[in-house]
Amino acid sequence: MGCPGAGKGTQSARLKETFGLTHISTGDMLRSEMAAGSALGKQVSALINQGSLVPDELMISMLEKVISQAQKGVILDGFPRTVAQAQALDTMMQRLERQINAVVMIDLPESEVIKRLSMRRLCKKCAKPAATSTQPACECGGELYVRADDAPASVKHRLEVYRAQTLPVKEYYQNSGKYVEINGNQTPDQVFEDIKNVLKKVK
Ligand code: AMP
Numbered sequence: 001m002g003c004p005g006a007g008k009g010t011q012s013a014r015l016k017e018t019f020g021l022t023h024i025s026t027g028d029m030l031r032s033e034m035a036a037g038s039a040l041g042k043q044v045s046a047l048i049n050q051g052s053l054v055p056d057e058l059m060i061s062m063l064e065k066v067i068s069q070a071q072k073g074v075i076l077d078g079f080p081r082t083v084a085q086a087q088a089l090d091t092m093m094q095r096l097e098r099q100i101n102a103v104v105m106i107d108l109p110e111s112e113v114i115k116r117l118s119m120r121r122l123c124k125k126c127a128k129p130a131a132t133s134t135q136p137a138c139e140c141g142g143e144l145y146v147r148a149d150d151a152p153a154s155v156k157h158r159l160e161v162y163r164a165q166t167l168p169v170k171e172y173y174q175n176s177g178k179y180v181e182i183n184g185n186q187t188p189d190q191v192f193e194d195i196k197n198v199l200k201k202v203k
């Protein structure tokens with residue numbers, strides 16, 4: 001978990017590489033649908049570009065399909081984003097006889113979010129952010145682009161949505177014994193070290 005720009009995608013990619021887990025980013029899945037011009041992509045594009053959430057029912061059915069197909073452990077990046085999604089995830093986990101091992105919140109002050117997102121460029125091919133603001137292309141050779149929802153008006157709305165709809169999810173997990181907070185205002189390497197230390201203790 002974490003607000004927009006907290007580093008969820010960056011850290012999930014590292015966890016995937018290091019531990020061989022399946023990375024499920026609901027945002028990446030929705031952007032792929034948009035890029036492919038599918039019916040679903042067309043249905044959600046206006047909501048995503050303005051920074052609003054996609055309806056819960058749609059997200060829950062999308063997620064159930066990918067979780068049930070995953071052979072190994074899964075990193076959920078960008079889900080659950082509402083309490084209804086968190087409740088549906090619990091039901092889904094029970095049905096699939098799987099469990100949530102840890103809920104990792106990457107904490108970042110809003111002033112830092114705005115700074116990060118105003119500079120962010122992502123790769124069209126591997127979805128990773130560019131490491132520097134001047135490089136002409138991604139390390140993988142992919143073309144870099146700016147997400148439409150990283151425009152200042154959308155970022156402002158995404159933060160409002162985060163406060164209103166996603167912060168209650170933090171309360172949902174806070175007393176579960178699985179919830180941990182990581183300081184996101186550090187280098188990606190330092191954040192990754194902190195996450196690995198937390199995961200070492202996970203049962
Ligand atoms: P992200 O890449 O995680 O920042 O997600 C980008 C956008 O995709 C969000 O602002 C939402 O419009 C949509 N989205 C991603 N995950 C969810 C979710 N779990 N529930 C609803 N909308 C989502």
